[in-house]
Amino acid sequence: MGNWWSSGEPPPPPPMVLVPPLFDFPPLAARTRMLESSYDLLFGKLALRCLFEDYFEEAKHFSTRIMLKPIDDPHVDLIATVAGPINHNPEETIVGNAQFRWQSDVDDPHTFVDLFVSNTEPILLMRSCAYYPKFGFGAFGIFPVLLKQRVSSEDYGVMGLRYGSSNLSVGATIIPFSAGDEFPRNAWLVSKMGRLTAGVQYEPKFGCKDEARYKNLANWSCAIGYGLGSGSPLSPSFNFGLELAKNSQFIASFYQHMVVQRRVKNPLEEDEIVGITNYVDFGFELQTSVDDDMSSNNIPDSTFQIAASWQANKNFLVKGKVGPLSSSIALAFKSWWKPSFTLSMSATRDRTKGETAYGFGINVDNIREASYQRADPNFVMLTPNKEHLAEGIHWKSGKRPVLQSDVNSGNFDGVPKELRPLNKIL
Template structure:
C-alpha cells in the first residue's frame, strides 16, 4: 500500500522535447576524407555535396544500398550497391559494387583499409590510410589492381602524405609510377572563424600541365563559418573560390536547429515538442575569362537546395537549377537493420517529369530519440523512451546543458550527436 501511495505522490515527469538522430550522420564520405585533399572537403563542400546529391536519384533509375556490420566484430563492415535503369535500354546496364572495410578504432575512421570490387572499372581496388592524431601525420594510398584498360598514370596508383591539426592541414599526393610530381598539393589554415586555402592541381592533359607558374593549375578559397559539425549546433558557412583563374564560385550553407510543438500519440503526455533540422545551400559558378570560352562549360550556373527533417522517420528535400527542379522524399524506419525508401522527381524546363527510386538497408548505427528540456534545452544522453524512466535511472540532475554544447564540450553526448572531429 505504501508503494502505491509513493507512486501516486511522485512528481510528474518534466516536459520533454524529442531530439531525433539525423538520417545519415556522419555521411559516408566523411569516413574516407583522409584520402582526399582537405581543400576539397572544407569550405562547406562536404555539406553541400550531401545536400545537393543525397536521395536525389538519377531520373528513370533505381539505386539499392546495403550496409551491414557483423555482430561480433564492429571494426569491419560491408557496403554493397546495385543500380540501374528502370526501363531496360541496350546501352545501359546494371552496375554492382561491394566495399569491405576495416578500421582500427570504431570511433576513429581515419585509420582504415578497404577493398572495392565492381562490375565496372576499377574491377578491384584497395585503399589504405594510417593517421596518428598524437603527431598529426598521416599516409594513404590507392591502388587499382584490376582495370579493363589503363589509360593514365593515375590508373597505376596514388600515394599521399598529410599533416593535420585543429588549425592547419598540409599535404600532397603523387603517382609513384610517373615522373609528374606532385599530382596535387594543398595548404589550408583556420584563423578563428576564417578558413583560407590554396591547392595546386595541374592538368596533365595539356602542354606544360605541371608548370607551377601557370595560374590555371592553382585554386584558392576563403570561407567564413560559425558553429560546429554537431547536428545539435546551428552553423553556417560562406565561401568564395577562384578555380583555375577562370571560375569564381560562391557558396553558402546553413544548418538550423528548431523546435516545434507536437502531440505524439506514441509518446507520453510529457512530450510537448520535437526538434527539427533544416538545411539550406546555394552555389553559383561564373566564368571570368571571357576571352577563353569552352563549349563544354557554361558561362554561369547555379543551384539552390533545402532539406527539412521533420522527425527521425521523414525527410523532405528540394533542389532548383537552371535546367530542372527536383524533389525528394525519404522514409526511414529504425528497425534492426534500418530501412530507408526514397523517391525523387525531376521536372525539366520543357515540362516533363521523371522519377527515380532508392532503397537503403543499414546496420551500422543504433540511434534513437534523445530527450531535451524545452525551456532550458537540457540534453540527456539516456536513450529511454519514457521520461519517468529517465528520472528513475539517471536522476533529475544528470543532464547536459546547452551552454556546455555551445562551449564545445560534446564528450557527454551520444556519439551520433557529436561533431565529426576537430581535425581540419
C-alpha cells in the same frame, strides 16, 4: 511541491523534447576523408555535396545500397550497391559493386584498409590509410589492382602524405610509377584562423616544364570561407565560401544548418512531451566563368543551384533543389529498426524538355546506429538511458519554462560519439 508530498502523489514528470537522430550522420564521405584533399572537403563543400546529391536519384533510375557490419567484429563492414535504369535500355547496364572495409579503431575512421570490387572499371581497387593523431601525420594510397586496360600512369596507383592539426592541413599526392611529368599530382594547404578558413590547391594540368606549370595560374585554385558553429549537427552552423577555381571559374556558396523546435500535438504521445527537434538545411551555389575561352566553347557562362531540406521527425525527410534547367524534389521514409531501412523517391522536372521523370532508392544500414531519444529540455535531469541533446526551445509549458541547453557552450560529454564535432583535425 509540499502538496505533492502531503497528498502522497509523486511530482509530475518534467517536460520532454523528442530529439530524433539525423537521417545520415556522419556522412559516408567522412569515412574516407583522409584519402582526399582537405581543400576539396572544407569550405562547406562536403555539406553542400550531401545536400545537393543525397536522395536525389537519377531520373528514370533506381539505386539499392546495403551497409552491414557483424555484431561480433565491429572493425569490419560491407557496403554493396546496385544501380541502373528502371526501364530496359540496351545502352545502359546495371552497375553493381561492393566494398569491404577494415578499420583499426572503431571510434576513429582515419586508419583503415578497404577493397572495392565492381563489374565496371576498376574491377578491383584497394585503398589504405594510416593516420597518427598524436603526431598529426598520415599516409594513404589508392591502387587499382585489376583493370581491363591501363591507359595512364594514374591507373598504376596514387600515394599521398598529409599533416593535419586543428588549424592546419597540408599534403600532397604523387603517382609513383610516372615519369615525373606529373609531380606532384596535387598539393594543398589549408589554414584556419578563428572563424576564417583559407586554402590553396595546386593541380598541374597545363604546361610542359616544371617552371611553366608552377607559373600557370590555371593550375592553381584558392578559396576562403567564414564559418560558425561547433561542427556537431545538434548545434546550428553556418558557412560562407568564395573560390577561384583554376583561374577560370568563380564559385560562391553558403550552407546553413538550423536546429529548431516545434510544439508536439500528437494524441499518441504522453502529456509531458512538449516539443520535437527538427533539422532544416539551406544551401546555395553560384558558378560563374571568368575565362572568355570557356564561354566560347559552348560552356554555360554561369549557373546556380539552391536546395533546402527539412527533417520533420525520425521517419520523414523532405528535400528540394532548383537550378536553371531543372527542379527536383525528394521524399524519404526511414524506419529505425536494426538495421534501419530507408525508402526514397525523387521527381525531376526538366524544363528544357517539359518532362518529369522519377527515381527510386532503397537503403539498408546498420553502420550508423543512432537511436530515437528523449531529453529533458531543462537539462537538469536526463532520463538514465537517453543521451541526445539539442538546442533548447524558448516557449513555456504550463508554469515551467523550457530553457536552452549547454550544447552552445561546447559541452558534448553527453552526446553520442557519432554526433560530436571533429576538432582534432582540420
